[in-house]
Amino acid sequence: MALVPGGLQNALEYLCEIAGSFIEEMVGKEHERRMFPLIMSVFLFVLVNAWLGLLPGFETIKLNGEPLLRSANTDINVPLMLAVVCVLMIEYWGLRSRGLGYLKSFFDLHHFLSAAQSIRHGYVRDCMTNLFYGGIYLFVGFLELLGHAVRVLSFSFRLFGNMTAGVVLTSVALFLVPLVLPSLFYGLEALFGLVQAVVFAGLTAVFGYAAISSAEH
Amino acid sequence: MEISAEVAKLLAVGFTMGFGALGPAIGIGLIGRGAMDALGRNPEARGPILTNMILAIAFAEAVAIYVLIVSILLIFVV
Numbered sequence: 001m002a003l004v005p006g007g008l009q010n011a012l013e014y015l016c017e018i019a020g021s022f023i024e025e026m027v028g029k030e031h032e033r034r035m036f037p038l039i040m041s042v043f044l045f046v047l048v049n050a051w052l053g054l055l056p057g058f059e060t061i062k063l064n065g066e067p068l069l070r071s072a073n074t075d076i077n078v079p080l081m082l083a084v085v086c087v088l089m090i091e092y093w094g095l096r097s098r099g100l101g102y103l104k105s106f107f108d109l110h111h112f113l114s115a116a117q118s119i120r121h122g123y124v125r126d127c128m129t130n131l132f133y134g135g136i137y138l139f140v141g142f143l144e145l146l147g148h149a150v151r152v153l154s155f156s157f158r159l160f161g162n163m164t165a166g167v168v169l170t171s172v173a174l175f176l177v178p179l180v181l182p183s184l185f186y187g188l189e190a191l192f193g194l195v196q197a198v199v200f201a202g203l204t205a206v207f208g209y210a211a212i213s214s215a216e217h
Numbered sequence: 218m219e220i221s222a223e224v225a226k227l228l229a230v231g232f233t234m235g236f237g238a239l240g241p242a243i244g245i246g247l248i249g250r251g252a253m254d255a256l257g258r259n260p261e262a263r264g265p266i267l268t269n270m271i272l273a274i275a276f277a278e279a280v281a282i283y284v285l286i287v288s289i290l291l292i293f294v295v
Contacts, residue, residue, distance in 0.1 A: 025265065154279055161282030199275035206272065 019043070026202065027209045035208055038089050042082060043201035049073050050163060050193025054186065059167060073163035073196075076156070083155035086204045087148070094211030102211070106141040109134070151207065155200065162196050226295060230288045237284030244277040 005013055019040050024032040052058065053071025061068045072078045094102040115130035166189045173185040220228075252270040256263060 022268075025268070157286055158275065158279040158282055161279075161285055165282070165285060195271065195275075199272065202268070202272055203275065 016040075022202075023205050026205045028213075031209065031212060034093070035205055038086070039201045039205050042086065042204060043197050046073065046082070046159065046200050047193060047197040049078070050197060051190065053163070053167070054189055054193075059171070071163060071167070073159055074167055076160050079156040079159040079163075080152075082159070082200070083152045086155060086200075087152050090151075090204065090207050090211050091148070093208050097212045106145050108137040108141055111137055155203070159196055159200060162192055166192055226291060230291050233291065234284060234288045237288075238281050241277050241281035241284075244280075245274050248273045248277060 002009060020032060020036060023036060023039055027035060049072040053074070058069045058071060059067045111130045111134035115127045115134060118126035118130060170182065170185050170189060173182045248270060252266055255266050259266075
């Protein structure tokens with residue numbers, strides 16, 4: 001590793017710089033270093049798997065009726081694994097940077113505390129109002145928890161659905177007009193692979209930033 | 218008139234995908250319109266506008282992918 005890079009090291013540093021500035025404009029300068037490893041790894045993993053599936057021989061060479069080589073994104077297990085890892089890391093970042101106060105966005109109990117205080121001083125109507133608001137915030141916190149859990153499904157099905165639909169689309173195009181049309185769908189597949197990789201990594205960054213920074217509801 | 222299970226399944230798949238893709242398509246169009254308006258007002262903010270547009274379109278498109286998964290499930294598993 002040279003201190004003044006040249007050639008291959010220069011090109012790789014340029015790519016890392018592009019990814020770093022992309023993450024930085026979504027997350028902010030002080031958190032970018034922390035999130036870079038996971039986001040870059042996920043991006044490269046999804047991109048390489050998506051583009052590998054375009055090489056000749058994938059999905060076409062069959063052994064006992066099943067394809068011998070398949071893009072890893074077309075099996076539901078791989079996107080599910082990526083989604084679970086990313087959601088766990090988002091929760092870890094939230095807990096790590098805001099401590100147990102991160103749980104306050106789900107279980108906001110200060111209305112119940114003020115209800116107990118007002119009943120102690122004798123204000124019954126204030127107590128009822130605070131109990132009512134406490135119930136509402138409990139429901140809102142439950143919806144927030146549900147939204148976080150649904151992210152696993154949303155991440156995994158977005159990637160899996162796009163990749164599988166792309167495979168089906170290319171096979172149908174090859175079956176219908178085998179001469180020139182499939183090259184258009186091939187290019188579309190390459191573009192969709194890149195877009196899905198960017199979207200997966202970018203959404204992880206955005207949700208991570210929301211978990212780190214949201215204290216004002 | 219008796220509708221067999223096979224016919225009912227095919228009808229269900231057709232209606233699912235047909236009606237299910239309406240919402241996301243209109244949503245993506247609205248997001249695109251908002252992005253074009255913002256770009257016309259402020260052409261210098263092209264980078265952030267495009268990035269946020271791509272992210273929002275991915276959210277809207279994911280719903281269409283859910284509908285696709287449901288219809289594939291209906292055809293091949295039920």
